[in-house]
Amino acid sequence: MNRSNLLYNVIAIVILALVLFMFWNFAASTSYVEGKITSGGVVIDTLSTIYGYLYGMIPICCVLILFSLAVAFYLEEWLSHRSWQYRIIERIIAIFACIPSLVYGLFCAYFIVVKSQQISYLTLTIAVFFIVVPVTIRTTQQVIQKVDLSVREAAYALGAKRMRVIADHVIPNTFPMILTGIFTTISRVLAIAALFIVICGWKITESNSKHSFDIPNNAIVLLSSALLFSVISCLFEKKKSL
Amino acid sequence: MPQQSNLSTLHISELNVWYGKNQILKNLTFDVLSKQVTAFIGPSNSGKTTLVRCLNRLNDLSVDFRHTGNILFKGKNIYASKINASEITKQIGMIFQKPIPFSKSIYDNVAYGVRIDGIKDTIQLDDIVEDSLRKAQLWDEVCDNLQSSPDILSNGQQQQLCVARALAGNPEVLIFDEPCEQLDATETPKLEAIVQSLKTQYTLIFVTNKRRQAARVSDVAGFLCCGELVEFGQTEQIFTNPKDKRTEDYVTGRLG
Amino acid sequence: MQHYLESELKELQHQLLKMGGIAENMLRDAIQSVLNRNEDLALRVIAIDDTVDKLENEIEARCIQLIARHQPVAFELRYLTMAMKVNRNIERLADKCVSIARRSLELLEFPPMQPFVDLPSITLIIQEMVKDALDALVNRNAELARELRERDGKVNTIYEQMVRELCTLLTDQPQLIQTGISHLLLFRHLERVGDLAANIGEEVYYLVEGEVIRHTNIPR
Numbered sequence: 001m002n003r004s005n006l007l008y009n010v011i012a013i014v015i016l017a018l019v020l021f022m023f024w025n026f027a028a029s030t031s032y033v034e035g036k037i038t039s040g041g042v043v044i045d046t047l048s049t050i051y052g053y054l055y056g057m058i059p060i061c062c063v064l065i066l067f068s069l070a071v072a073f074y075l076e077e078w079l080s081h082r083s084w085q086y087r088i089i090e091r092i093i094a095i096f097a098c099i100p101s102l103v104y105g106l107f108c109a110y111f112i113v114v115k116s117q118q119i120s121y122l123t124l125t126i127a128v129f130f131i132v133v134p135v136t137i138r139t140t141q142q143v144i145q146k147v148d149l150s151v152r153e154a155a156y157a158l159g160a161k162r163m164r165v166i167a168d169h170v171i172p173n174t175f176p177m178i179l180t181g182i183f184t185t186i187s188r189v190l191a192i193a194a195l196f197i198v199i200c201g202w203k204i205t206e207s208n209s210k211h212s213f214d215i216p217n218n219a220i221v222l223l224s225s226a227l228l229f230s231v232i233s234c235l236f237e238k239k240k241s242l
Numbered sequence: 243m244p245q246q247s248n249l250s251t252l253h254i255s256e257l258n259v260w261y262g263k264n265q266i267l268k269n270l271t272f273d274v275l276s277k278q279v280t281a282f283i284g285p286s287n288s289g290k291t292t293l294v295r296c297l298n299r300l301n302d303l304s305v306d307f308r309h310t311g312n313i314l315f316k317g318k319n320i321y322a323s324k325i326n327a328s329e330i331t332k333q334i335g336m337i338f339q340k341p342i343p344f345s346k347s348i349y350d351n352v353a354y355g356v357r358i359d360g361i362k363d364t365i366q367l368d369d370i371v372e373d374s375l376r377k378a379q380l381w382d383e384v385c386d387n388l389q390s391s392p393d394i395l396s397n398g399q400q401q402q403l404c405v406a407r408a409l410a411g412n413p414e415v416l417i418f419d420e421p422c423e424q425l426d427a428t429e430t431p432k433l434e435a436i437v438q439s440l441k442t443q444y445t446l447i448f449v450t451n452k453r454r455q456a457a458r459v460s461d462v463a464g465f466l467c468c469g470e471l472v473e474f475g476q477t478e479q480i481f482t483n484p485k486d487k488r489t490e491d492y493v494t495g496r497l498g
Numbered sequence: 499m500q501h502y503l504e505s506e507l508k509e510l511q512h513q514l515l516k517m518g519g520i521a522e523n524m525l526r527d528a529i530q531s532v533l534n535r536n537e538d539l540a541l542r543v544i545a546i547d548d549t550v551d552k553l554e555n556e557i558e559a560r561c562i563q564l565i566a567r568h569q570p571v572a573f574e575l576r577y578l579t580m581a582m583k584v585n586r587n588i589e590r591l592a593d594k595c596v597s598i599a600r601r602s603l604e605l606l607e608f609p610p611m612q613p614f615v616d617l618p619s620i621t622l623i624i625q626e627m628v629k630d631a632l633d634a635l636v637n638r639n640a641e642l643a644r645e646l647r648e649r650d651g652k653v654n655t656i657y658e659q660m661v662r663e664l665c666t667l668l669t670d671q672p673q674l675i676q677t678g679i680s681h682l683l684l685f686r687h688l689e690r691v692g693d694l695a696a697n698i699g700e701e702v703y704y705l706v707e708g709e710v711i712r713h714t715n716i717p718r
Contacts, residue, residue: 080305153300154342154404158355158411159332168354169344438502457567458502481566 060128061189065182068133072140077166096134101188104130132185139181143174251276251415251445252297257311259292259469261304266292268469270311274415274462279441281448281460281477285497288466290449294417297447298334299327315415332359334415335408339423341400343392348384351392351403355411370410377443378406379436398429405436409444416440417447422455434459453493457481465489467497503568510560510581511635514588517553518632520546521588524595525628525691529621531602532684535610540599550592557585573705580705584635584698591628591694594687601684608677614663620656620688623649627695634699640706646699647711653692660685 079086147170155165250273259267266289274280282290301307313320320330344351352371375381380402422430437459450456464474473489484490491497524543531539561582634643668678700712
């Protein structure tokens with residue numbers, strides 16, 4: 001079972017690499033992006049900066065994913081499930097994880113990129129943080145929870161300590177699935193970036209004559225309501241599962 | 243109740259256990275004698291499993307577990323702050339309801355506990371693995387494919403593998419927590435025979451909800467009902483002349 | 499677990515046969531003491547009875563324990579119930595031997611009566627029967643076990659004949675009434691030994707064939 005899982009992962013990595021490569025080519029072939037947006041003034045800078053910072057995004061993603069794995073393991077292995085800390089963190093993560101990542105993407109684009117007119121590692125990290133961390137923590141937690149309690153108990157009963165149990169049983173049993181989760185998350189981030197470019201590009205072609213590029217105000221309203229509904233829906237989801 | 247303290251491996255006195263607000267065990271006092279099979283019978287939810295999980299501190303894993311009273315293992319309180327839980331679990335092995343082979347080779351499964359102790363010498367490991375598998379009466383079946391995965395074994399053999407794995411750590415006490423629950427009718431007698439053969443070297447505690455099984459395998463039996471140790475004594479006495487009405491009802495099959 | 503119970507049953511059979519052997523020896527000694535007017539033998543028989551009583555208790559406890567712990571079925575169940583009954587029968591047989599020895603001691607106080615023709619033959623038959631009953635148990639021989647009932651019939655006939663003989667004798671010589679009664683009781687005990695051997699045979703037959711032949715008519 002582990003072996004076939006690994007196979008799937010390799011296939012997923014290959015496909016992901018291909019997609020990444022194609023996207024890279026597509027984004028880099030300036031004919032589409034730059035050709036359409038040369039008249040966009042400010043927008044050119046914004047988009048090309050985002051595009052440029054894709055170089056920055058990958059390392060940021062890696063760091064954040066490692067961070068979220070650590071958080072997930074801490075929550076599942078060390079923190080008591082009944083403690084108030086666990087419950088609060090769990091609920092916060094649930095709320096953030098339930099919001100579609102496109103919402104984050106557009107919000108970040110609007111507030112950080114368009115409003116502040118500049119991008120740094122910090123702003124980008126904040127943007128990616130909300131997309132990556134909650135989802136990764138959530139999927140990892142679920143995977144860890146799937147490790148049979150009996151396996152842990154059997155190991156404890158043989159005199160193993162906690163770190164040993166994690167190293168011998170939890171990680172080997174969850175590793176393939178965690179890997180899958182990581183790649184899914186990275187692909188999500190990339191998909192958001194791609195969507196972002198496409199949407200902006202389309203918007204620009206429509207409002208070709210205008211010199212300022214603004215994400216229309218009504219879109220903000222729509223996005224806010226989407227955010228609201230996501231929060232409400234995930235609150236309900238949490239209640240049911242508890 | 244047998245009271246020869248020099249023969250008693252575990253001495254439990256006034257043990258109360260709570261999970262959150264529920265009291266699971268109420269004021270249990272008994273001795274587990276060495277080199278004997280002590281069986282605990284009782285209807286489900288009577289606290290049998292909780293009781294044996296107290297004995298090897300596996301209950302520590304549950305957050306809202308609370309207890310009062312003493313559990314002395316060879317005269318030492320196993321819940322004393324100085325004593326490490328993993329030290330206790332090493333000396334008090336456990337076999338669970340479900341056979342739980344790790345996803346490693348048969349050899350690595352058996353050697354698991356020994357490797358935790360830091361023994362790396364291959365010859366020594368080989369010896370221990372062979373010896374444990376022989377004691378679990380599995381050696382003849384698996385000696386040719388020690389490196390294959392335990393998936394090739396039947397349910398009963400997997401349980402035997404778990405017995406071998408527990409034996410490899412050289413425990414003094416071995417707890418069987420309803421070990422035959424998932425085994426079929428032909429595998430059960432085999433496991434019972436293994437229990438009988440281990441009796442000469444280990445102190446065995448056997449939890450079961452099959453009264454006939456308890457009658458067959460045990461020397462001393464305790465009847466637990468709703469967290470109380472209703473009766474504790476020689477198996478023959480429990481099954482031929484129980485002193486308590488509830489025990490009588492249970493062993494005759496009128497209760498639970 | 500079957501294996502475990504099997505060895506326990508073997509142990510049980512061993513004990514039963516040990517007890518049977520003791521009873522057999524007691525019977526032989528008791529009869530010898532009657533025939534040879536030997537006081538020592540009779541006393542020895544009476545002394546041994548304690549051992550048999552103890553063994554009986556032991557075997558019974560063992561049977562109950564095995565039934566309680568293993569809840570046997572089929573052959574094992576038949577075996578254990580049979581063992582309990584055979585156990586009881588052997589103990590009664592031993593008691594009869596003691597009674598015979600007591601009569602033998604009583605008879606020693608009187609001068610010997612005229613020898614009964616049938617006495618040696620009946621003692622031979624019952625000794626043979628006891629031996630065969632135990633053999634049937636060892637070999638699980640149903641035929642031999644069933645045949646014991648027929649021999650018991652023969653014993654009864656001889657017994658009746660001996661009683662008639664004794665009656666005639668006493669009518670002729672009423673002064674011998676005391677020793678006569680002792681003799682009558684002796685005959686009765688001997689006849690009961692035959693019954694007990696036949697009972698053991700019936701139990702063995704039940705063990706092997708699973709069929710109760712008690713209280714059914716003996717085919718003559």
